[in-house]
Amino acid sequence: MTVFLDMQRKQEPVIFAVPGHGKDAIKAFSAFLSAHGGDPDNVVEVVCDMSQAFLSGVAENLPKAEVTVDWFHIVQTFTKRLDEVRKKERREQEHPKSLRWALLKSLENENLTPKQLVALQELVADQSATSDAWVIKEKLRWIQKASTPRAARWRITNYLKVMKAAVAEKPLLKPMGKALATLERHADAVVRRWLSGLTNARLEGMNGLFQAARSRARGYRNEANFIAMIYLIGSPVGRLFDQAKST
CATH class of the missing domain: 1.20.1320 (phosphoenolpyruvate carboxylase, domain 3)
Incomplete structure (x- = not known):
């Protein structure tokens, strides 16, 4: 599972989640942005691990992004x-x-x-x-x-x-x-850390919430259900859902 956060959003930062990892996940995120009025070229900073497949996906699908290795x-x-x-x-x-x-x-x-x-x-x-x-x-x-x-x-x-x-x-x-x-x-992407100030700490914290939810549910029958829970916990969808329940 790959989860994408908007690092500038102070609350409810999750914007996309997709099964799998690597290049296909980045390609799916780029398509999601385009389908919802976004522009992959507007993504200028990415913080991630050192997966070569992931880095290749960023280079191909988010061409304007600078990469920070956490x-x-x-x-x-x-x-x-x-x-x-x-x-x-x-x-x-x-x-x-x-x-x-x-x-x-x-x-x-x-x-x-x-x-x-x-x-x-x-x-x-x-x-x-x-x-x-x-x-x-x-x-x-x-x-x-x-x-x-x-x-x-x-x-x-x-x-x-x-x-x-x-x-x-x-x-x-x-x-x-x-x-x-x-x-x-x-080394270049590591040094980028001193320029971007970005880390994966927030995503790691969110992932703890996601895994806790999965544990409480004793797992999910399929990935679609888990992705739905990720959105409920970490995106504005969860707040809208709570508002709908209170009306």
């Missing part, structure tokens, strides 16, 4: 690759207990449990491949703290230079090399 998806990619390193290394050597969930956090994280703090401290002291991978993931915070697009671009360039050298010729760190390649490939 920072959350960059961190998610590095975290996933870090877990791959952890799993591979665990086959060869024992890891500290509570490490799996501790790797999602930093040493400064106030939500670290005592066991997780000990696990991270042992990991750093161990200087293992998982420790190196965790450091690579944590150093992303340095990029995130950049104050301007130019500073962000400079930090990404230097981060990639240092970290690519760190993973070179280290088989266990190969997954982190893939994460670095992903960041390098999407």
